[in-house]
Amino acid sequence: MGKPTGFKEFDRKKVAWRLPVVRLGDYDEIYTDPETEQLQEQGARCMDCGVPFCQSTTGCPIDNLIPEWNDLVYNDRWKDANERLHKTNNFPEFTGRVCPAPCEGACVLGITNPPVTIKNIENAVVDHAWSKGWIRPTPPKSRTGKKVAIVGSGPAGLTAADQLNQAGHLVTVYERADRVGGLLQYGIPNMKLSKEVIQRRIDKMTAEGIEFVTGVNVGEDIDPKELTNDFDALLLACGATKPRDLPIANRDASGVHFAMEFLTANTKHKVHGDSLGDSFINAEGKDVIVIGGGDTGTDCIGTSLRHGCRSLVNFELLPQPPEDRAPDNPWPEWPRVFRVDYGHEECSAKFGRDPREYEILSKEFLLDDAGNLRGIKTVQVAWTKGDDGGWKMAEVEGSEKEWPAQLILLAMGFLGPEQYIAKSLGVEVDPRSNFQATHGKFATSIEGVFAAGDCRRGQSLVVWAINEGRGAARAIDIYLEGSSELPAPGTTMGTSMEVS
Incomplete structure (x- = not known):
């Protein structure tokens, strides 16, 4: 070095x-x-x-x-x-x-x-x-005449589109939302990823010949079988968008929302300036509870604080992680340690305390006499390791507690992709409801139909979506051409850019 x-x-x-x-x-x-x-x-x-x-x-x-x-x-x-x-x-x-x-x-x-x-x-x-100005549009020097449709404009779909376009194929990306980006656009707040940063990439890709079609829900607005007829290959990159629910009493209370409902509405209204009327979920002046940690929970915390919430608490089911690696979490594994993310830091600055409450199990949403959400009932839990080495959870007797809340956000992850596209095409799914396709081949049970990203592997990281998009692009290129000069994931060469 x-x-x-x-x-x-x-x-x-x-x-x-x-x-x-x-x-x-x-x-x-x-x-x-x-x-x-x-x-x-x-x-x-x-x-x-x-x-x-x-x-x-x-x-x-x-x-x-x-x-x-x-x-x-x-x-x-x-x-x-x-x-x-x-x-x-x-x-x-x-x-x-x-x-x-x-x-x-x-x-x-x-x-x-x-x-x-x-x-x-x-x-x-x-x-x-x-x-x-070192990054600028570089359209492919020649075209193969082959056409590829991609459903979903999240990181996996965008990566595959970029790679396939570089290989000379004509790529059309379908996105059901009104703007391109999928998770990047509406799942991640502007505070972490500016929408202008996304748009400059989209503008570059458009200038290179990729077509983006927004506001079209494949499986509802368009029969996906039409795409298999009109295109030489179809890639499903529609993400894992089915949120994990919390089926406890009074779940239908009007103040309980999935995190993505809240974050999407915020980006539309506060960042893009869309007028949403009553569909905008406002945390201003409310006692807010976020259930679930992780990045999405933190994003709900940061967004609620910017709305001007009255108070904020974040429930986590698991114990607080240690400050340093535990003996059973050695390097080079991902360190499962206590971290303070941007939302936690902001909450401490505004309210004088970290918002997280650990080992909390939600039991019932509470309503007032008029049927409005007024809070949630919880119980403390304790975790112990059994003889088999597995962790077991038990409720702590006498630890019931009621928390005030007029807005509760569920940020507990995702269970897999929505199923209407798979059902329409007849694509087989795995036991976790993900579209069945082997990593490396990415081919589904339907000829010419491929799957990549969270809809194939389950909820994961943006960097894994890029891995999948690159791999699927190579697999599709081989399917169309018999061979490919596109790199396999993790090898070098081949993104559409120009360095001057």
């Missing part, structure tokens, strides 16, 4: 977020502009580790060439770093903002020291490239 002793000389220093009291007043991205010298120092911390576990199966699913572009940044070779970054990742500005960074969890330096700030460096490289 350019600085073999860098990991000894420099401490880990993340790119700072904007101050909570400032960013709570808007929906702009939470990030600050990084200093070049800081990023170079952090790039210098990347060790000459021999085997870069950041690129292993426990690290980056797309095998980003992390040590290489860390070194290039340290040596002030930003254009080269951007080119190296795009060899494996079609959309580093998405992963650089929203990925939880399993690469950092697997960083070799993390065995004894805080890991390299890989995610910050990735994001800075691609943003720098955009600002310099």
Whole structure:
């Protein structure tokens, strides 16, 4: 590496977020502009580790060439770093903002020291490239005449579209929402991923020849069999959009909503300026409870705070994680440790406390005399490890409690894809209701129909969606042409960009 002793000389220093009291007043991205010298120092911390576990199966699913572009940044070779970054990742500005960074969890330096700030460096490289005009439309030099339809414009669908278009196929992407992006557009708030950042990629892809059709729900507005007749191949990349419900008493209360209902309405109204009327879910002046941790729960917290909620509590069923790795969670596994995300930090700044309450089991939604939501009844639980090594949950006697709430948001994950497309086409599903298709081949039980992303593997990360999109594109290209020059996931070469 350019600085073999860098990991000894420099401490880990993340790119700072904007101050909570400032960013709570808007929906702009939470990030600050990084200093070049800081990023170079952090790039210098990347060790000459021999085997870069950041690129292993426990690290980056797309095998980003992390040590290489860390070194290039340290040596002030930003254009080269951007080119190296795009060899494996079609959309580093998405992963650089929203990925939880399993690469950092697997960083070799993390065995004894805080890991390299890989995610910050990735994001800075691609943003720098955009600002310099190094990324611009590069349509394919020739066309195959083959047509591919893609259902879903989330990260898996967009990645496959980008790769297949590069291979010369004519690609049409169908999106049932009014705007392109899927999870990126409506599942992730503007504070974490600006919609302008998404749009600049969409504009580039459109200029390269990809057609986007919005407001069309394949399976309802269009019979998917029409697509199999009109196109040479069909890719289902429609995500895992069936939310996990909480079937307890009074579930139909008007103030109980799924997280995606809340987040989608917020982006439409607060970011895009759409007029939603009564369908806008407003947390202003309300006692808000978010049930479920994870990124979606945090996003509900941050959004509710920006609305001006009166109070906020976040229920988590599991115990609070430890500050450091537990003995049964060794490196290079993903570290299951206590973290403070942007929403938790903002809640502490506004209300003086972290919003999370651990080992809480919801029992009943509570209504007032007029039938309106007034709160929720819970019980504390305790977790113990059985003789078989598995964890068991038991309710704690006498721990019942009532919490006030006029708005309760369910952020407990997703169970799989909605089934109407699979039923219409006759696609087989696995025991978890995902579309049945083997990773690497991505072919469903129907000739010429493929599946990729969360609808195939279940709820997962954006970086895994990119892995799946790249893999499915290669499989479709082989199906159409007999062979493919597109890379398999995790290998280098082939994203549509130009570096000048």
